Amino acid sequence: IQLTQSPSFLSASVGDRVTITCRASQDIGSYLAWYHQKPGNAPKLLIYAASTLKSGVPSRFSGSGSGTDFTLTISRLQPEDFATYYCQQLTTYPITFGQGTRLEIK
């Protein structure tokens, strides 16, 4: 299953609301997770089951969608949110990831 994220690159300011989209090549139900990764660090889980926030993740993060179209929204960007974001599908082997969305400070 191919996952395509858009945009691949996003420039935004602290306090902005941003949305990242992940489109699957076939129906994956709600078996989608979102991660973020900062340079030199491992990815960290933000959301699983498309919209369930991992415990401890700030509520400014939210996820939605099912089937083939999913979104990750950050309501008010904080300085620590500038990172690369990945979606991941866990419905079918091989487990696959999107190509990533790099979120940078404007």
Next chain:
Amino acid sequence: QVQLVQSGPEVRKPGASVTVSCKSSGYTFTDYSVYWLRQAPGQRLEWMGWINTDNGDTKYSQTLQGRVTIIRDTFANTAYMQLTSLTSEDTAIYYCARGGISMIGTTAHGWVDPWGQGTLVTVSS
């Protein structure tokens, strides 16, 4: 706290093999699976396989089938990933990660968290 600590960086020549270890702490090792993933320069994250740490069952990526082996030592709370017949295309950061399942309603949803710190494997002649 839950932690997965991987072994250090490795350099190998083409055709060689490499083994990366992943020691878990802060939780019951056999209650969760261990995933192995890698991230090559400029490439998207790639799932390599996983192991059921309770019974040792494994599932591997078909693209790596025959070259990758994942095992675990339940006494040491450690999982191992061996990759053979290395080429320059295997140069990457290799990650282990804990895999779990949460029930949402009547549906089981998988997740992968946390990840180890990563191990850089460089394949070069």
